[in-house]
Amino acid sequence: MTDSAGAPAEPDPPVGHRRIWLRWAALGSSVVVLFAAGTGWWLYRKLDGNITTDTTAVAELKRYERDRPSAVPRGGRNILLIGSDTRAGDGNAAYGQDEGSQRSDTTILLHIGADGRGVTAVSIPRDLMVGVPDCRTAGGKRTKPQFAQFNWAFQIGGTACTIRTVEKLTGIRVDHHMVIDFRGFKDMVNAVGGVRVCLKEPIDDPDAHVKLKAGAQTLNGEQALGYVRARKSLGDGSDTERMNRQQQFLGALVNKMQSNGVLLNPAKLYPVLDAATKSLTTDPGLDSLKDLYGLARALRSVPTEKVQFLTVPRKPYHADPNRDELVQPDATRLFRRLRADAPVIVAPAGQRPSGEPSAAPSARATPGSSGRTTPNPTAAPTFTGTNAAASTCA
Structure with missing residues (x-):
């Protein structure tokens, strides 16, 4: 042929x-x-095994089940995120606390609306004066109820005490919780290739171990940790300013993950998950990769502009300006809407969100203000904050 x-x-x-x-x-x-x-399968098992399950807090909360609030209707969820200052492990002791001690400087109540309608992250100031219920210490002793600053709850009774304090303060049931330590935060930032921020002024804070120039720049994990923890060297040195930076940085991190397609790219997603799971302690409802994947899918379905960050309406405590107290009735309005899974409108200070009636007064509370307004009953109240889309550098 x-x-x-x-x-x-x-x-x-x-x-x-x-x-x-x-x-x-x-x-x-x-x-x-x-x-x-x-x-x-090996990678899956590895990530799954990284997660620490917190059965102690769950067992303690069961003792008070009858006193706890009802769950959010229609499938909404509330997750309490706690930034742990345990300083356990290499590198953490450098941040100024004795090895093995326990404290929480960052607490965020993450509300995920039903059907992906939106995500609202509410920061609770560490210096907010609240009623801390009776709690069991790590040594098994019972403390008496007391009026103290919020972060004492974690120091006294750990996660369970913090959850009960949040539920008594807000009337909102905490469905799940996550405790993330310093190393996890740093590694997550490094895993996404750093996060870009815009600094209006240079930062030089020896206590936070951070020195940054002014302008737009990409922070690595170590720099990011110092940036969100810096306090005394910036602005008026208040915890409110630090929480604002934390909210803006988290918004920028969310935007970076979505814009780079991290959540859709296994090669990019794995390092993020590995970093997160290694430093993550959760309740049994979120202690598997399958559970976390479901949470990631829920968050991924929410448009960036609907991921909002705000701080509970607060003002200087009348008996001590170095502490905070809630601004009423704004705080009650916010908690009521989250309990009902109702929309929460968040806008930067001095700006009215699009779609809000011009005649509708804002229920916005700025630091030091009374926050007392007479809202239009037909309009949702507006709170000062930011969103992930607005946290991106130009």
């Missing part, structure tokens, strides 16, 4: 040879598939 050019054509391989080739090809493909499946 010849080909179209007249040259002798290569003879077809014998049928037996073709069968052998097909068998080897099938065997090779099977090996590749099995290897990929095995690798995927």
